[in-house]
Amino acid sequence: MDYALPCGELDTLFAGPQSVTPEQRRDLVDEIVAALRRRHGERLLAVALYGSTARDGDGPYSDVELWAVLDDEAYGEDYDESLEWVHGRGKAEVNLMSRSAIEAYAREVDEAWPISHGQFVHARALWIAPDHGALVESLRSLAAHPDDAAVDRAMAELVVGELYELVGKLRNRHGRQPLALLAGRFAEHLACLVGLAERHVYVSAGSLFDEAVDLGGPDGAAELFAQVVRGDFRDEAATVAALERAWAGLERWADAIGLEPALLRRCQAGER
Incomplete structure (x- = not known):
C-alpha cells in the first residue's frame, strides 16, 4: 500500500544518512501519524514511537521507528507488515500489526527478548483511538511481564x-x-x-x-x-x-x- 510520505532517491541513498534536527525528525513523525490515520481511518487503533527518538536521545543521524496497531478486521488477525524506507535525509520504519498479532508478539519470549521488547516497554504513545486508551499500556505490561x-x-x-x-x-x-x-x-x-x-x-x-x-x-x-x-x-x-x-x-x-x-x-x- 502506498503512503503520501517524503521519500528519497538513489543519490540521497548513497550519500548516506544526513544530519536531521530533532525538530525535523518530529515533524516527520507527525506526517507519518497523519498519513496512517488518513489511510486506515477507524481501523487504526494506536501509533507509538520507539527507539532513541522516543527517549529524546536521538542524534543527527538517528532513524525514526514507530509501530501501529490495526483492528483485526482490517487485514486479518495475522496481519504483520513493515514499512522501511529512506525518506531523503535518513531512514524511517513503521511496523504495522493487527491487534491480535501485536499482542502475541508482546507476549513472545525468545533469546533476544531483553533487546527486542524495548519497543514496547520504552515506547511513547503518539495517538490512540477513542475507547482504546489503555492499549499501549496493555502492550507495555504484556512485554514487561513475561511468562x-x-x-x-x-x-x-x-x-x-x-x-x-x-x-x-x-x-x-x-x-x-x-x-x-x-x-x-x-x-x-x-x-x-x-x-x-x-x-x-x-x-x-x-x-x-x-x-x-x-x-x-x-x-x-x-x-x-x-x-x-x-x-x-x-x-x-x-x-x-x-x-x-x-x-x-x-x-x-x-x-x-x-x-x-x-x-x-x-x-x-x-x-x-
Whole structure:
C-alpha cells in the first residue's frame, strides 16, 4: 500500500544518512501519524514511537521507528507488515500489526527478548483511538511481564544454543576466528541471558553492556562486559581467560537462580 510520505532517491541513498534536527525528525513523525490515520481511518487503533527518538536521545543521524496497531478486521488477525524506507535525509520504519498479532508478539519470549521488547516497554504513545486508551499500556505490561516458563526456555536456549557453542569455537579457534568478534558475540548473548534472568528490558542495544554491568550475573560477567565496552582485546590470553571465567561462572549462577531443570531438559534429545 502506498503512503503520501517524503521519500528519497538513489543519490540521497548513497550519500548516506544526513544530519536531521530533532525538530525535523518530529515533524516527520507527525506526517507519518497523519498519513496512517488518513489511510486506515477507524481501523487504526494506536501509533507509538520507539527507539532513541522516543527517549529524546536521538542524534543527527538517528532513524525514526514507530509501530501501529490495526483492528483485526482490517487485514486479518495475522496481519504483520513493515514499512522501511529512506525518506531523503535518513531512514524511517513503521511496523504495522493487527491487534491480535501485536499482542502475541508482546507476549513472545525468545533469546533476544531483553533487546527486542524495548519497543514496547520504552515506547511513547503518539495517538490512540477513542475507547482504546489503555492499549499501549496493555502492550507495555504484556512485554514487561513475561511468562516464567518461557523465560526459562529462552535462557536454556541461550546457554546451550549460543554460549556453549561459542566456547567450543573459542577452544577450537587456533587464531582463525577474530577473538574480538567472538568475545563481542559471547558478551551480547550473556547480557541477554542476564537480562532475561532479571526480567530487564534494555533501553537500547547501544547501552546493553553498560546496563548489564549493573545487573550482576555469573562471576566474571561484569568484567567481560566492561572489557567489551572498552574494546581492548590486545592481550589475547587475558581475553580468553575472561571468556572462560564467565563461562565457568555460569554453573553456580544457574543453580542459584533455579535454571538447572530447564538446562537439563535442553541437554536431552527430544521435544522441549
